[in-house]
Amino acid sequence: MRRAEGAVEPAEQGTAPRVGPCGVLCEDCRVRTISVCRALAGPALDELEAITLRIRLPAGRNLFDEGDPAESLFTLTEGMIKVFKMLPDGRRQITGFLLPGDFLGLAFFRSYAYSAEAVTDALLCRFPRDRFMALLERHPALEKELLSRASSELAAAQEQMLLLGRKSARERVASFLLGLARRQGAGSTKPVALPMSRWDIADYLGLTVETVSREIQAAKASGVIAMPDRHHFLVVDPRRLAAAAALG
Amino acid sequence: MRRAEGAVEPAEQGTAPRVGPCGVLCEDCRVRTISVCRALAGPALDELEAITLRIRLPAGRNLFDEGDPAESLFTLTEGMIKVFKMLPDGRRQITGFLLPGDFLGLAFFRSYAYSAEAVTDALLCRFPRDRFMALLERHPALEKELLSRASSELAAAQEQMLLLGRKSARERVASFLLGLARRQGAGSTKPVALPMSRWDIADYLGLTVETVSREIQAAKASGVIAMPDRHHFLVVDPRRLAAAAALG
DNA sequence: CCGAGCTCTTGATCTGGGTCAATGCCGAGG
DNA sequence: CCTCGGCATTGACCCAGATCAAGAGCTCGG
Numbered sequence A, B: 001m002r003r004a005e006g007a008v009e010p011a012e013q014g015t016a017p018r019v020g021p022c023g024v025l026c027e028d029c030r031v032r033t034i035s036v037c038r039a040l041a042g043p044a045l046d047e048l049e050a051i052t053l054r055i056r057l058p059a060g061r062n063l064f065d066e067g068d069p070a071e072s073l074f075t076l077t078e079g080m081i082k083v084f085k086m087l088p089d090g091r092r093q094i095t096g097f098l099l100p101g102d103f104l105g106l107a108f109f110r111s112y113a114y115s116a117e118a119v120t121d122a123l124l125c126r127f128p129r130d131r132f133m134a135l136l137e138r139h140p141a142l143e144k145e146l147l148s149r150a151s152s153e154l155a156a157a158q159e160q161m162l163l164l165g166r167k168s169a170r171e172r173v174a175s176f177l178l179g180l181a182r183r184q185g186a187g188s189t190k191p192v193a194l195p196m197s198r199w200d201i202a203d204y205l206g207l208t209v210e211t212v213s214r215e216i217q218a219a220k221a222s223g224v225i226a227m228p229d230r231h232h233f234l235v236v237d238p239r240r241l242a243a244a245a246a247l248g
Numbered sequence C: 001c002c003g004a005g006c007t008c009t010t011g012a013t014c015t016g017g018g019t020c021a022a023t024g025c026c027g028a029g030g
Numbered sequence D: 001c002c003t004c005g006g007c008a009t010t011g012a013c014c015c016a017g018a019t020c021a022a023g024a025g026c027t028c029g030g
Helices: A020-036 A042-050 A129-138 A140-166 A169-184 A198-205 A209-221 A238-244 B020-036 B042-050 B129-138 B140-166 B169-184 B198-205 B209-221 B238-244
Strands: A012-014 A053-057 A062-064 A072-078 A081-086 A092-098 A115-118 A122-128 A225-229 A232-235 B012-014 B053-057 B062-064 B072-078 B081-086 B092-098 B115-118 B122-128 B225-229 B232-235
Touching (some): A140 B140, B169 B198, B169 B209, B169 B232
Antiparallel strands (some): A012 A053, B012 B053, B053 B122, B081 B092
8 A cells, every 4th residue: 555565666558559468458448448538529539549548557556645746647447446545643544446437636736635546456547647638728528527527526525424424334334335236237136346355345434344344244144135255245135225324 | 404494585686786785795795706716817707797696695594405406506705604415314414614715516417416504694606507507618717717626625525534434533623623724714813713503513523512512622621722702713732733633 | 681592511321333352264375 | 285364254342422411601582
């Protein structure tokens, strides 16, 4: 997590599609770039593609730390990234788990206001900040897209504040599971991926690992969810799960 | 708070500067409109002024409720507004206190994702949604300003998540007082206004009134702050207050 | 000037979730 | 195959802050 520990070489960058594993990944990434900016018309998209660098980030590697100069913006195309803030004494709050299509580094600031680290192996598109900003000037549609994303993020952040400030441990875990299922478009038939550790879940929900574990076990025991393995679950009883989440 | 209780007449609107108390208020509001959009050049500002309606909102009156159709955007020019979300059973989380110059209703959604209510008597500028959006199209500078504000709000929201998820009661109250002092540019010499009730503070910090009261008394007793009266305080010992806030 | 109804403070007690401490369960490496 | 080390679960106990219960100030209408 800390950049200090272990020689963390910079994330590998592929500048152009090539043969071999990295090449394949880059091709895949190119196809998905469009998810960043569905609102964009052809020429703007081409320009965006032109300044895109592809990045592969192995699980556990950090993308940037809070306070680093904000030289790039990113979109996630594959895998999962967690975004978090820390207190000096090590307490951590994860403010979000990003899924493919999500934007990262949306900041008008000189330095990042939070840290980002890969939960699973991840693929990203990286946009150099100055070039991206220049592109913004020429393409209002892109700016509009960003504003719309910022609004959604803000709404999600407010929902999370409600969770952290006012919900019980049971409600938090239920809300979390429900939210994951919705975002992944999975649920009662298709299993929902739960790739992050119990520690990460705890730091996202403002709880301890033990409490998270207990609540997940309780949900399983009461038949609200089923777990084929520790990192996947099925929503057996959506009604009761929603009720437990105290949806506002 | 609930629109149901008591016949809440719609907020009074002055469409043009006039003589009398409302007129004076509107004049004042006009002068301050510029705070919304310092980035704007002359013509854009004129256009913005042209679609502006002035609103006076007495303390305790609600501006809109979560779920209401989002027909307007606002800027606060005078007073204080609180923004909050509620759970069906009445639990409440205040997600922000707005000060003059702050923007409200920044949403790309059909309906408001939260409720807003005046803490003190307030003056606002109201912009009809469709007209404002049309203006956005023509003036990228305005859009840029909004994006920048959204970024700041997002950063503030993440900071608040850290507070709600990981800080102790003492740290929450200290962070809150410090944040207020900074935003108001007041502190050890000029008293900081604390216009909201202890209930509001509790609902902002994810605590109970009793805990908030106890922590404020403790801060007073330890000589970190002084309180000329219940709704103003002085930062006597900024060093210790910052330490108590566990700044990250 | 009074008093009703608030908000705020303070004290006493209770409890949800944190802390501490094993124990179980993998997956990776030998 | 075993064994090691990191997650995850489970149990026992504890404590920060919630809850319950009085008082103590304000404030505003009359």
